[in-house]
Amino acid sequence: MGLSDSTAIAGTVPESRRSLAARLRVIFMRSESLRGYALLSPTLIVMLLGMCLPFALMVAMSFWTQRGFDIDISFSLTNYGSAISSPIYEALLMRSLAISGTCAIVTVLLSYPMAYYVAFHVHRRKMLWIILMTLPFWTSYLLRIFAWKIVLGWNGVINSGLKSLGIIDQPLEFLLYSPTAVVITLVHAWAAFAILPIYVSLEKIDRSLLEAAADLGDGPVQRFLRVTLPLSLPGVIAAMLLIFVPTVGDYVTPALVGGPDGIMIANMIQAQFGKVNNWPMGATLAIVMMIVLTIIAVVYIWLTRKLAEWIS
Amino acid sequence: MNGNDAYIRIEKVSKHFGDVAAVDNVEFNISGGEFFSLLGASGCGKTTLLRMLAGFETPTMGEIYIDGAAITGVPPHQRPTNMVFQNYAIFPHLDVRRNTAYGLRTEKLDKAESNRRVDEALEMVKLQGFGDRKSTELSGGQRQRVALARALIRRPKVLLLDEPLGALDKKLREEMQLELRALQQSLGITFIFVTHDQEEAMTLSDRVAVMSGGKVLQIAAPKEIYNRPVSVEVADFIGQMNFVDASVTDLADGQALIDTAGLGQIKARATEFAHKGANIVVAVRPEKLTLSKDRPAGEGNAVQGVISTAAYLGDRSHFYVTVAGTDKPIAVAAQESDMSDGQSLGADSAVWLSWSDEAVVLLNRA
Structure with missing residues (x-):
């Protein structure tokens, strides 16, 4: 930044002297995608808790095996084998x-x-x-x-x-x-x-x-x-x-x-x-x-x- | 050209939508090979009339004949007409080539012949090499050309055009006007052209039908419509016109002596309604009036006034001159070349208006 530029903005508050909240607000307002995610956040939370986690659990479970009344949680492809055969x-x-x-x-x-x-x-x-x-x-x-x-x-x-x-x-x-x-x-x-x-x-x-x-x-x-x-x-x-x-x-x-x-x-x-x-x-x-x-x-x-x- | 002066006969045709007569007892002929325009403001019935020719509307009363055959009962796909739609109606799921070839299905051509016809049609509208373009990738002007090629490929006897240039910008529109006219003359088929743009109708047409309220007001060559309008309505719609109330004071050997409100005593060619004592309207085109600082020499018609507005338009200038006794300022258009002393003519200048006897048109008071 040249000398003339810094004198031109001398009237505004320098970046370093602003409060943290104000700086965060500026970052937030400047970022289009951040504001988009904020708008989506309720949906994202519901999706994460209600869909992604259970789905991950289900994927994990599909590699487990049932032994009587117990579930063996070691990795195994037995289920996939019997599903296909x-x-x-x-x-x-x-x-x-x-x-x-x-x-x-x-x-x-x-x-x-x-x-x-x-x-x-x-x-x-x-x-x-x-x-x-x-x-x-x-x-x-x-x-x-x-x-x-x-x-x-x-x-x-x-x-x-x-x-x-x-x-x-x-x-x-x-x-x-x-x-x-x-x-x-x-x-x-x-x-x-x-x-x-x-x-x-x-x-x-x-x-x-x-x-x-x-x-x-x-x-x-x-x-x-x-x-x-x-x-x-x-x-x-x-x-x-x-x-x-x-x-x-x-x-x-x-x-x-x-x-x-x-x-x-x-x-x-x-x-x-x-x-x-x-x-x-x-x-x-x-x-x-x-x-x-x-x-x-x-x-x-x-x-x-x-x-x-x-x-x- | 077929030279048949009643190739299309429209006989007492009316079209009612509910209580509204969109087209009201219209009757006229169109010759083979003619470029014929239907001109009028929106809602005047011009598009309805065109759609009746195409077969999309059925006349409530009357009959239309094309080449001697009544066509009222004939569905659109069996008529010898093709249409260029206002929004072009280009099939979005087909490329330029398939759009153009669309109408060839009924002709059952072999592939080579069909390709030749498509190339020919695309060449006619200067779209060679555009065949593989998707129709969604075309500009307005190109869409218009595809619509034209698609209609012409069927070699119709009559081409119907529904405001085809309305969506184009001014420059492109003027270019297309010339091309359309050239195309029509080289093909020799009848073009029926619907427009609300009087300049467009004048430029293109052999004859123009001026429509209003479902009725045809006047059918004539552009020059005649411009110079000899039959009514105040036509004169007002075509170009700019000054109207002054007047009454006929005397008639002598084909000339009428007229007392006008503001333009003084004038002489003009008599018409059938200009009987002695009749209240009429005197109409003069702005460009037929001459402005000068001093009273022109001789016995010609002249009246004094004051310029209220002056507008410089480049090739010409427009003036509004207030004349005592008239209810509206008189519009005057002067060519740049005629304005030898025009530089000094500005607002508030006192001027003389002069005109020749031939410049005046007598009209019935509406």
Whole structure:
């Protein structure tokens, strides 16, 4: 700093004579990121205590082993060995992935027309329509599952209806306590998570793009396939992921309507922490499930990005 | 050029939105190969009329014919028209090349031919080499060019342009005006151009339809609209105009003798409504008035006034001259080259205004 500069600021308080608090305040005010972290601090604390620590504990536990009623906390890969080699875990994981994948696809297929209708054909009170579509969410999750039990059951609405119409003699057994029942229940439960992102992506589409497509010779079907669908793809991709990831780990629905064929990996994890009383194995299974899910999600996002590039 | 003077026929067309008549009983023809502008303030119905031509709106009443065929029942994708949208409507998920080629699907061309057509269209709008650009990476001017190429690649009989230059800055807009005009003349197809910018309409068009409140006020060549507006509304919308209330005192061999409020006794070419005793409006363009310090020699029209405001604009200067008897100062535009003694003309200078008989337009009092 030159002589002229130091004389120019001679009127201000020198850095050294300020109080510590004042100096800290200056540092705080000057640092954009520090202020950002301060704003986030409540969330960060909750995340740290409520998620990161338990997760670290779970990772650690997955390397422990259960010996009778005691837990051996020396490092061991035994659990991972049996998680990979045992056919029951693999079968359950595969079934979970299949059920959730089906669930994600069916939900998106059923939700798309609803979102499309509200985005393009409802002109007034769109918000009311959206709220009505999310109405099932206002009731308890358990209540909804029990409602499906009543609909799908042995003497349920569908079976007794079909019987009284004379279409069937014996109740349809595949309806309840089967993977089908799990898919039906999950699709209904997660519909709103598909409708909303798809609706948002459809609503964002500039209507003049559709007029341009019509002007350039496209009929209604071509317009949908060449403009509406590609532009709503981000919503569809998000919806699929949003449903697939949490449903893989669902255990309430399969426990209540799945029956023996509808049991999923999360039921096994729950059992490890419950009646089997092998917490380290439960932790290992949970981690394995997470790793598989992460791989699938990354591959899926990468694939859809490639697909989008290929389209444009 | 097809030289067909009724290539597009708009017959008694109205469009109502609820109780509002956006287009109100409009009737006119557009010739093949013509550059035709629909000019008016926002809400005058010009865009609605264009959208009816494109097929995005259906007339409530009336019929539109293109090349002799009624088109009311024809959906947009089957019409011989293509449109350049106001916001350009460039497909964001497609690159420039795919945007341009979008309309070729229906023509079922092989790959080589389709590539040739795309190159040709991109060349036409001077976007060679931009094919691989993402549409999100384009500037406003480039988007406009893509929209143009995309519409022209289908070789439409009629190109509809909805304020295509509105979003561009002044310099680019003037450049595009020249290019559009050149393009239209080389292609020889009909351009129907919607704009609220009267200068743009005047520069580009063979004919201009001035619209207001859903009605067409006047359809004529730019020069005629400027020099012979049919109403106060048209005269006011196109350029600047001085209006002075007046009444006809006498008529003699095609000339009307008029008593004006402030401009004295003047003579002008008589019109059908200028019967003896009629209350009319006298209109004079600012650039048809001449300013001088001394009374001009001869028997010409002249009146004295005082400059209230003077504005120097570079190539020309604008003056507002207060004349006794008029309710508003008279606007005068003088070219720099005409201002031999103009340097000394500033606010509060006493001046003489003079004009020729031909400069005056008689209009019906609205």
